[in-house]
Amino acid sequence: MMTKPKVIWLQGASCNGNSHAFFNYPYLKTLLQAFDFLYHPLLPSPLPLASIVNDYSITCDILIFEGSVDAKFNRAGLSSDTLLQRFDGRAKTIIAAGTCASFGGIFSENDQNTSGILYRHEQPLNKPLISQSDVINLPGCPVHPHNLATILLALKANQPIPLDTMHRPKEIYAHTVHQGCSRSEYFEWKVDAKSFGHKEGCLFYEQGCRAPMTHGNCNLVLWNEVNSKPRAGIPCFGCTDPKFPNFSFFHTPKNMSIPAEIPLDVSKRAYLTISGIAKTFSIPRLKKRLLDD
Amino acid sequence: MIKRLIEQIEGEAILTFETKEERITDVTIDFPHFRGIESILQGRPARDALVISPRVCGICSHSHLMASVRALEDLLHHHGVHIALSDKAKTIREITLYCELIQNHLKWFYLTLAPKLAKLTQTEPPAYLAMHRAVTQITGVIATFAGQWPHTSYAIPGGIASDPTPLEVMQADTLLCSVIDFFEERMIQESLESILALTHDEKLFTLGGDLPDMLRLLEREGLDKLGQSYGRFIVLGSHSLFSPAKLSTEISHSVDFNHVTEKTTPRYGQETFAKNVRFNGEFYETGPLARALVRQEPLIHQMFQSNRDTISTRITARVYEIALLLHACRQRIASLDLNEPSYIEPECSWQTLSGQGVGIVEAPRGSLIHTITLEHGTIQASQIITPTQWNLGNATPQEPGVAQKAMLGLSDTEVAEFVFRTFDICSICTTH
């Protein structure tokens, strides 16, 4: 019988959003049975936080860290950088759960010294906080519960998890968020959403959807098992991106009607050619409301 | 002096007790978790608030979204821009907000309160995994309309971004029914209608379910009558179920928001990031108990008459509110007219807008206020006053805050911590 890997979940400067998102995981019971959770901020845990952080004899296989690292921010009386560093080498693998832990996220806006575990936005930290444990970044504001759960299970199964250059599992972050959107046909034919509040039309041209420029799988693995933001008419804000939240949301910046940013790794010339042509065709099926006759 | 670290709440809190002759004479509540959301908003375009504000707090992100969208709509309104919300958009916003309250109350009961009480009384807490399923379903209802939970930004000035179809609404209704099944089977074993028709807690005590079980346990352990505070209540948000009112000796429906003040009371020279909030210079309790009392819900009114604002009244009010909200959500889902527009674009240019707007909503823990000031479309200042600042603000032993007062005079700091938890603590919101 396989022994249950020990998991500890700690927090830096955080909104608890990753903990709550994780709590939406439908198969939580199965997951909790597969692991030995020594500490989770929401769930009843066998040990108090103070023992977890101060008792060096407590080790774990996986440390899940949520929130950004901010020296001014204390948990159980320890600053979050100290807290994190106490687990360097004491945890085999450290999972950065969410964009804050991965890249600094929203709370790094206030302070140059607030960062993720390995990065501040796209920049690797000058003085690395972690050098002995493996770090896996799972950005997202919040992280998708399925992504976190499957990575935990893959670690337990000793499955290789190929990472990209920013320590993100390729299998999750090689896609762009655009992939799988229910509006993708409108993207193909350049039919923009006429306004918010419509099932029809793509949000890339006017409403500021960043999905084609953002790595993630929100439209492939649905949120709360039912939906995604773009499907529900909300532009993707690029919350998995290292630069999040450096954008002005809800509108597409344009240069002379041309989107300032275009899908990742597509040349502007190629994009403009294809989209100019696609736009020329007026496709009645895509122009009308879906449920109209 | 006894220090206690309070965990398994939203964030963490530190309670420092002073005792004399085995009675608590003073308690300081510290929330060490300042993240500075208000200054992150500064200098950003107006609608960025709809993406940044929800990140104040993972458990009530949608309430923060609603407060921000209302603040922007209020600002537009002052600017002479007509804001026309369709009934559909208004109703869907209400449904998703109520669902957020429900998920919060469920987690509070099974994760914040029950395990602590079990430890205190050396009993087995009710299992939380059935509740977990209900939470995934109620957040599924939110996501059906709002794309995801937590951290949606689907409410925008002028309406909502989504355009739900009849089948999606049906799916949301089914999820809701499943949560109602959970509530009737596990929390109070009675039909929602009968629960809402209760007029006396005598009947409640005869019923099965995790709430009646908890009330019986509290009574048996002699804990039920603890935790009394000022008995003053305030509700500031306007919704289909709630409207602004305050109650000290009697209910008054005229509450002027301008009498709300926020300030820090420095104690022992130590800085705390939680500023306390008063109305007309006095502390008021906000949240489910306040809402039930100003709505004059018969059961809660009777319990308040008999037991005042003790923990049994406070706990019942919050669980009772789940029933009230579930019932309201079903009614509202049935009333939706999907042919109405989701969004009516306000005629304004976001780049040039200046002015100030206030948005108030009833969040899980009570009244939440966002104030946003714009200059030429850019956020100059934003102020957030959270419900927990009303309930958990620090003040002096002579004039303690609401939760402080509820803990004074108790002999056991473990019990005091339990009393503290009945207020539903969110250190994350408090300091934001």
Added chain:
Amino acid sequence: MRRSKESKKIDIIKTALRLFSKRGFYTTTIPEIAKAMSMSAGNFYNYFSSKEKLAEEIIRYISEYLATKIRTINESPHLSTKEKIREIVHIYFQIAIEEPEMLDFFLRIYLSNREIYKERCQGITCIMAFVTELMIFFDDGVQKGDLRNQNFFSAFGLFMGYLGGMVFLNGEAILPEPLESYEESITENIYRALKNDDQA
């Protein structure tokens, strides 16, 4: 084999352009074009299945031709936005002088006889290569802060409409001076009309 078919096609296009500009599009017949190419009409159809197909290929050819030239300008990082305008004006007028039948076809046939193109070239499909290069030019100018951010077609119309108008006036022999002598003032006018006034 392929290559020679392609180059033959281009020869046909060039010949057709000359004939169209001399005798008019509608009055010029396929046998006439074939004859000018010293080929049989039957053989001509191996290259273009119809006169409409020929018209489509011609406009694509012109679009590509202009696009290639503008692309070279777009990809010259040392040129300022204003210098790029000057270069675009220059090559446009140069084509008008050296290969007048090309712009002639564009202005007189493509733009004025849209019914020929309705089926084959919806909207700007067949001149996309050319339009794309202008998009790239505008996008770059706005990104650099040189050009005012405005609607693409307002800017495109101003630029190309102006040049087309001048070429037309020149073709009608209305201009008192040679076309190239207007390059500098036209460049200045276009630049002033499009430039970003908030520029530091």
